[in-house]
Amino acid sequence: MTPAATAPVDAAADLKRLRAPADLADLAEKVVHRQRLSFDDGVRLYRHPDLLAVGRMADLVRERLHGDRVYYNINRHIEPTNVCATACAFCAFGRDAQDPEAYEMSHDDVYERAAACVAEGATEVHIVAGLHPQFDLEWYEEMLRGLKARFPALHLKCFTSVEIAYFCRLHKLSHETVLRRLIAAGLDSMPGGGAEIFAPEVRTQICDNKCDADEWLQVHRTAHGLGLRSNCTMLYGHIEGDEHRVDHVLRLRALQDETHGFQAFIPLAFHPANTRLSHLPGPSGRLDLRVIAVSRLLLDNIPHLKAYWIMLGEKTAQVGLSFGANDLDGTVVEEKIVHMAGAESPERLAVDRLTFLIREAGKTPVERDTLYNVVKREKARA
Amino acid sequence: MTATLASALDAAYDKAAAGERLSVEDAVLLLGKGDLLTLGSLAKAARERHNPGNVVTYIVDRNVNYTNVCVTYCSFCAFYRPPGHEEGYVQTFEQVAARLEELRAQDGRQVLLQGGHHPDLPIGWYEGMLRSIKARFPEINIHGFSPPEITHFAEIWKLPVAEIVARFKAAGLRSIPGGGGEILVDRVRKIIAPMKATSDEWLAVMGEAHRQGLTSSATMMYGHVETLAERVEHMDRIRRQQDETKGFTAFICWSYQNPNTNLLRKVKDPAGAHDYLRTVAVARLFLDNVRHVQSSWVTQGPKIGQLALEFGCDDMGGTMMEENVVSAAGTTFQLPPDEMERTIRDAGYEPRRRTTFYEVLPPVTVPGARP
Numbered sequence: 001m002t003p004a005a006t007a008p009v010d011a012a013a014d015l016k017r018l019r020a021p022a023d024l025a026d027l028a029e030k031v032v033h034r035q036r037l038s039f040d041d042g043v044r045l046y047r048h049p050d051l052l053a054v055g056r057m058a059d060l061v062r063e064r065l066h067g068d069r070v071y072y073n074i075n076r077h078i079e080p081t082n083v084c085a086t087a088c089a090f091c092a093f094g095r096d097a098q099d100p101e102a103y104e105m106s107h108d109d110v111y112e113r114a115a116a117c118v119a120e121g122a123t124e125v126h127i128v129a130g131l132h133p134q135f136d137l138e139w140y141e142e143m144l145r146g147l148k149a150r151f152p153a154l155h156l157k158c159f160t161s162v163e164i165a166y167f168c169r170l171h172k173l174s175h176e177t178v179l180r181r182l183i184a185a186g187l188d189s190m191p192g193g194g195a196e197i198f199a200p201e202v203r204t205q206i207c208d209n210k211c212d213a214d215e216w217l218q219v220h221r222t223a224h225g226l227g228l229r230s231n232c233t234m235l236y237g238h239i240e241g242d243e244h245r246v247d248h249v250l251r252l253r254a255l256q257d258e259t260h261g262f263q264a265f266i267p268l269a270f271h272p273a274n275t276r277l278s279h280l281p282g283p284s285g286r287l288d289l290r291v292i293a294v295s296r297l298l299l300d301n302i303p304h305l306k307a308y309w310i311m312l313g314e315k316t317a318q319v320g321l322s323f324g325a326n327d328l329d330g331t332v333v334e335e336k337i338v339h340m341a342g343a344e345s346p347e348r349l350a351v352d353r354l355t356f357l358i359r360e361a362g363k364t365p366v367e368r369d370t371l372y373n374v375v376k377r378e379k380a381r382a
Numbered sequence: 383m384t385a386t387l388a389s390a391l392d393a394a395y396d397k398a399a400a401g402e403r404l405s406v407e408d409a410v411l412l413l414g415k416g417d418l419l420t421l422g423s424l425a426k427a428a429r430e431r432h433n434p435g436n437v438v439t440y441i442v443d444r445n446v447n448y449t450n451v452c453v454t455y456c457s458f459c460a461f462y463r464p465p466g467h468e469e470g471y472v473q474t475f476e477q478v479a480a481r482l483e484e485l486r487a488q489d490g491r492q493v494l495l496q497g498g499h500h501p502d503l504p505i506g507w508y509e510g511m512l513r514s515i516k517a518r519f520p521e522i523n524i525h526g527f528s529p530p531e532i533t534h535f536a537e538i539w540k541l542p543v544a545e546i547v548a549r550f551k552a553a554g555l556r557s558i559p560g561g562g563g564e565i566l567v568d569r570v571r572k573i574i575a576p577m578k579a580t581s582d583e584w585l586a587v588m589g590e591a592h593r594q595g596l597t598s599s600a601t602m603m604y605g606h607v608e609t610l611a612e613r614v615e616h617m618d619r620i621r622r623q624q625d626e627t628k629g630f631t632a633f634i635c636w637s638y639q640n641p642n643t644n645l646l647r648k649v650k651d652p653a654g655a656h657d658y659l660r661t662v663a664v665a666r667l668f669l670d671n672v673r674h675v676q677s678s679w680v681t682q683g684p685k686i687g688q689l690a691l692e693f694g695c696d697d698m699g700g701t702m703m704e705e706n707v708v709s710a711a712g713t714t715f716q717l718p719p720d721e722m723e724r725t726i727r728d729a730g731y732e733p734r735r736r737t738t739f740y741e742v743l744p745p746v747t748v749p750g751a752r753p
Binding site (some may be wrong): 017019050051052059104221250281284285286288289313314315316318319321323334343352353356357360361362 | 418420422423426600651652654655656657659682683684685686688689692697724725728729730
């Protein structure tokens with residue numbers, strides 16, 4: 001936590017600024033006095049008609065934690081294969097091995113992409129992929145060693161819980177053994193994907209073949225215990241309800257109380273195109289912003305909250321900076337998973353555009369690395 | 383934030399909350415320094431004072447851009463073609479009528495009739511077009527000819543604006559779109575649209591139209607070379623005109639759209655959604671004599687277009703079959719009637735269709751609309 005988190009409370013000024021309607025006054029009091037919100041509080045915040053009042057509460061919490069700083073980073077996504085046995089209903093990325101659009105990269109393909117992004121100044125690669133029997137633990141250990149040997153300064157943020165759980169089943173190894181081997185090969189931290197919605201009545205309908213909530217959380221618990229930092233996510237805007245979203249973030253909050261290993265929470269907006277749920281309309285901008293705000297208010301122990309522009313589009317992501325988000329994520333190169341599902345955001349945003357959007361929102365842009373250290377560069381980047 | 387700034391903002395917030403008329407200085411302060419979500423809530427309260435109730439309106443309309451030939455060469459426009467260009471066109475009355483038959487099939491109530499500034503079509507051609515539309519499509523209001531077009535006509539036909547308005551009215555014109563307002567500050571107009579009507583000319587056409595019983599909308603295109611103070615100056619000129627002639631039904635603003643236009647070289651960064659929402663909220667607060675504020679989903683997309691209902695907008699504009707001008711500059715958001723209804727309901731409002739004059743029409747069942 002930053003020093004701002006322990007600054008003295010000026011309750012009267014904060015309450016005035018919140019301009020909360022009468023039927024949110026009790027929650028405004030709690031927020032001003034830094035009291036933890038309950039499950040029922042979370043559901044009320046989802047259902048209250050005054051979206052902007054909820055947003056103002058979240059913005060106050062964000063400001064306490066981060067002042068006017070908004071983070072971005074320069075990174076690249078690499079997805080070594082789209083072949084995936086899991087067949088999640090919400091996914092437009094995974095393919096059968098026989099599908100003409102299936103692809104498999106070699107180690108050299110991965111190194112080539114990493115070399116290109118290092119040349120552009122990237123500090124991080126984000127590597128996740130489909131669950132493919134030939135892309136096993138040994139394949140990835142060699143990939144990590146190869147990357148570390150070639151690019152020692154590049155942060156390797158790889159493998160969702162779902163992939164770790166898959167390696168465990170494939171090799172009949174424990175979470176701890178798999179994670180220790182990957183760390184020994186060069187793994188630096190873990191992304192937060194694959195969490196989707198934890199509640200079983202939703203999870204079995206959208207991703208029945210994926211590891212369950214307990215295993216997802218157990219992998220992160222183990223990773224945190226081994227000294228890895230990780231992120232966490234939630235895929236919303238499909239068939240889940242308000243209670244499911246609140247339940248989801250409270251499970252994350254409970255694990256964070258134990259381990260303090262999560263750096264950032266990233267709400268992921270469902271994109272219906274080209275998925276088995278394409279009959280659904282997808283989340284509105286109102287829901288996007290509501291999820292950011294309520295998550296910021298409930299997750300009092302996770303420092304950062306990303307408005308992930310890849311999923312949200314730059315407009316909603318920018319507005320999210322007034323609803324509790326303090327990070328726009330990266331100038332991501334070659335993102336495939338969301339774009340296969342019809343995301344209309346460009347595949348990358350230049351640093352200039354990201355910093356413009358942050359400044360226009362009245363904040364100060366700060367480049368970070370994966371672990372939220374500030375990155376200082378010699379000269380302004382193009 | 384300094385204590386002085388905070389207390390100045392609080393004073394401006396309180397004034398806005400009380401529904402007092404904001405000064406130009408208040409509006410510049412709020413636009414530059416106000417908290418986005420506070421502005422939104424204040425603007426939404428103002429919207430409820432101007433338009434009580436839970437209805438959000440929209441109109442089924444279509445654009446007819448009868449010609450793209452234009453001699454005004456605005457640097458921000460990707461739609462026009464100069465005379466003699468191989469892509470230049472002028473539609474026949476039959477072509478216009480065919481488009482209006484499609485609009486009628488959707489139960490449309492308005493045609494937004496606008497064109498390039500053609501150098502030699504005579505007044506009789508326009509009167510003929512208006513009469514032929516009015517005769518065949520009496521239920522469709524002709525919302526036509528923005529002030530720069532009428533100023534252009536006055537020049538090439540050597541007729542006073544009042545006479546052109548009167549003759550168009552006699553031929554069937556009932557309202558005037560607010561296009562070409564851009565920023566009503568001549569320093570800005572000289573840079574982005576030097577050959578287009580001046581601020582005074584734009585306002586004079588609107589005033590004349592209002593005096594002859596036509597209504598009009600007012601627009602603002604921001605996010606290019608203007609300052610925040612110039613945006614407020616624009617709103618102030620509209621507010622002063624409205625105090626006098628009272629014919630503006632609605633205000634609509636949108637950001638300058640990249641990328642296929644000449645202005646690109648002067649505008650590196652197109653304005654974002656944050657700027658849009660603050661601008662629309664301050665406009666709602668400042669324009670205390672204009673009843674309606676439209677959301678510009680065409681330029682902002684359906685997500686921000688819907689969100690604008692939290693920032694003071696009470697109307698979603700038109701469904702805009704065949705939008706040509708903004709899409710020529712690269713923006714192609716679509717919102718057909720079923721999506722329009724769903725978007726409004728999802729925001730917690732009752733969607734209702736309206737006429738150009740904001741008469742609310744009975745509820746309709748839109749095929750394909752989700753409950």
